[in-house]
Amino acid sequence: MNDIDDKLPLMTEIWDDTLSWQPSEQQQQQFQELYQQILLGNRQLNLTRITSPLDFWEKHLWDSLTGMIGLAKIDLKKSLQVIDIGTGGGFPGLPMAIAFPQWTITLLDSTHKKIAFLDNLLNYLSIHNVKTLLGRAETIGQEDHYRESYDLALIRAVGKASVCAEYAVPLVKNGGLVVLYRGHWSQEDTAHLELVAQQLGSKLEFIKTLQTPISHSIRHCIYLRKYAPTSPKFPRLVGVPNQKPL
Numbered sequence: 001m002n003d004i005d006d007k008l009p010l011m012t013e014i015w016d017d018t019l020s021w022q023p024s025e026q027q028q029q030q031f032q033e034l035y036q037q038i039l040l041g042n043r044q045l046n047l048t049r050i051t052s053p054l055d056f057w058e059k060h061l062w063d064s065l066t067g068m069i070g071l072a073k074i075d076l077k078k079s080l081q082v083i084d085i086g087t088g089g090g091f092p093g094l095p096m097a098i099a100f101p102q103w104t105i106t107l108l109d110s111t112h113k114k115i116a117f118l119d120n121l122l123n124y125l126s127i128h129n130v131k132t133l134l135g136r137a138e139t140i141g142q143e144d145h146y147r148e149s150y151d152l153a154l155i156r157a158v159g160k161a162s163v164c165a166e167y168a169v170p171l172v173k174n175g176g177l178v179v180l181y182r183g184h185w186s187q188e189d190t191a192h193l194e195l196v197a198q199q200l201g202s203k204l205e206f207i208k209t210l211q212t213p214i215s216h217s218i219r220h221c222i223y224l225r226k227y228a229p230t231s232p233k234f235p236r237l238v239g240v241p242n243q244k245p246l
């Protein structure tokens with residue numbers, strides 16, 4: 001088991017070469033504290049199997065921040081409203097919140113224990129630009145208070161791409177962006193997702209293929225742009241998107 005005093009690597013050059021970004025000292029400190037708290041939380045909850053400092057750096061920090069690559073057209077300095085759907089232990093939302101303190105990030109998850117863990121962690125880390133939300137994406141996406149109210153939605157490791165799109169697109173504003181974090185991706189995946197995106201009032205704008213810098217695994221970030229209000233039919237009732245994917 002890893003020790004909570006293990007130090008995360010700095011990786012200054014890799015940050016810069018791959019994402020044209022580097023953490024400040026304060027951000028590095030916050031990453032370190034996040035790592036410690038995730039290791040502690042893991043003793044009670046099954047948050048992640050990724051626990052060595054190098055793995056955590058690559059698969060949680062670096063991987064979470066790859067989503068920013070395709071955001072070039074967004075003014076990153078603006079105070080964006082962002083939602084991370086099915087955030088689990090806080091990924092990709094928490095690293096994004098640390099990297100972009102001017103954003104307001106909502107971490108949504110349907111598991112009470114995970115949200116309780118995140119609430120504690122946020123208190124401990126004094127991260128002030130993050131809120132938590134307990135609920136199912138299918139329900140939250142039908143509530144006026146949340147529907148079409150985010151500039152950006154992030155979703156990683158929650159299900160099939162079409163399911164993720166059905167959860168995410170209803171939550172973003174017209175003109176807003178959805179980032180689907182995927183592993184392998186094929187042309188058939190693109191062809192299918194284009195049809196699904198259209199049904200939801202969005203279009204597949206951009207796909208970024210990446211290799212993780214240490215283990216050289218393949219990653220894709222898929223960017224969907226919303227251009228019209230989503231039909232009230234979507235998201236469908238709890239469980240239906242997953243049982244009958246579009």
Ligand code: SAH
Binds near residue numbers: 085086108135
């Ligand atoms: N995004 C994280 C966690 C992935 S595990 C990461 O990449 O590490 C998937 C998480 O999504 C779980 O915590 C689960 O509780 C949550 N989840 C699954 N379906 C959901 C839904 N319909 N609405 C909200 N959360 C959901």
